[in-house]
Amino acid sequence: MLRLLKETQTSLARKLQLGAAVIFAALLLLVYLYTAFVLRHDPTLTDLGIRLQGPSLNHPLGTDHLGRDVLTRLMLGGQQTIGYSLLALAAALLIGTAAGMVAGYRGGWLDRVFMRIADGFLAFPDMIVVIVLSGLLGPGLHSMIIAIVMVKWVSYARVVRTTVITESKQDYMLAARTNGLSPARMLTRHLLPHIAGQVLVLASLDLGKVILLISSLSYIGLGVQPPTPEWGAMLNDSRPYFQLAPELMLFPGLAIVLVVLCFTVLGDAIRDLYDVKKEVRG
Structure with missing residues (x-):
């Protein structure tokens, strides 16, 4: 009875967390639609006559040091931050999955070379490696995406490689080889569903980390460059005016915290859902 009660409480807590994350995402979408179709401010248009103004009907979150609408830049900055995070994550996922499948299935010298490369990347924290690579490639959007992909593909490749090695020893894979199934078909038809x-x-758990990476790179000047709105760049632009208008740093900082928290909760929910399905199949 006690165990059943604990499982019920855990399930209820997961549903509440997932519901809160979905509600926050819906509110974020509504604010973005309001910004895009009602306010219609140019996020890069400067007007020094209204610089550092407080909230008003025309500017709900006020204006920044160049007279630009903060809410518009905040919403479009979210597009940049989240959009580039999804792009970098998708590229890392595809590259890592392909590399891990080939290394795990082929084995031999190819697998040994892959493992040495992976160990080299994992020997240092992600942030340090990304900063070094971005610095070597030069500041800018493309350099930032390339640096993040070069760091993040390793974790996906290692997970895929381990799964491929484990599943390759199963009876259904031995039967597939006996029946003369090609390696490409074995990888895509039998191994990919397990991966x-x-x-x-x-x-899903990595998305919040990538958002923090992109915001951090833009904050130190290695990511998205002005005047393009991006949360990390907005934090950097607002530093000299912190005492005069602290809300200019508060809004993008709060947006980063809430969005990362939202995606972390969603990632935990997806992980728990996957674990439950795995246990049921087992």
């Missing part, structure tokens, strides 16, 4: 769930769970 997809784990990779998607890892990606």
Whole structure:
């Protein structure tokens, strides 16, 4: 009875967390639609005559040091931050999945080379490696995406490689080889379904980390460049005016915290859902 009560409480807590994350995402979408279709401010248009104004009907969150509407820049900055995070994550996922499948299935010298490369990337924190690579490639959007992909593909490749090695020893894979199934078909038809769930769970948990990476790079000047609105760049632009208008740093900082928290909760829910399905199948 006690165990059943604990499981019920845990299930209820997961549903509440997931519901809160979905509600927050819906509110974020509504604010974005309001900004895009009602306010219609140019996020890069400067007007020094209204610089550092407080909230008003025309500017709900006020204006920044160049007279630009903060709410518009905040919403479009979210597009940049989240959009680039999804792009970098998708590229890392595809590259890592392909590399892990080939290394795990082929084995031999190819697998040994892959493992040495992976160990080299994992020897240092992600943030340090991304900053170094971005600095070497030069500041800018493309350099930032390339640096993040070069760091993030390793974790997906390692997960996929381990799964491929484990599943390759199962009876159904031995039967497929005996029947003369080609390696490409074995990888896509038999191994990919076992890999997809784990990779998607890892990606959902990784999205918040990538958002923090992109915001951090833009904050130190290695990511998205002005005047393009982006949360990290907005934090950097607002630093000199913190004492005069602290809300200019508060709004993008709060947006980063809430969005990362939202995606972390969604990632936890997806992981728990996948674990439950796995237990039921087992």
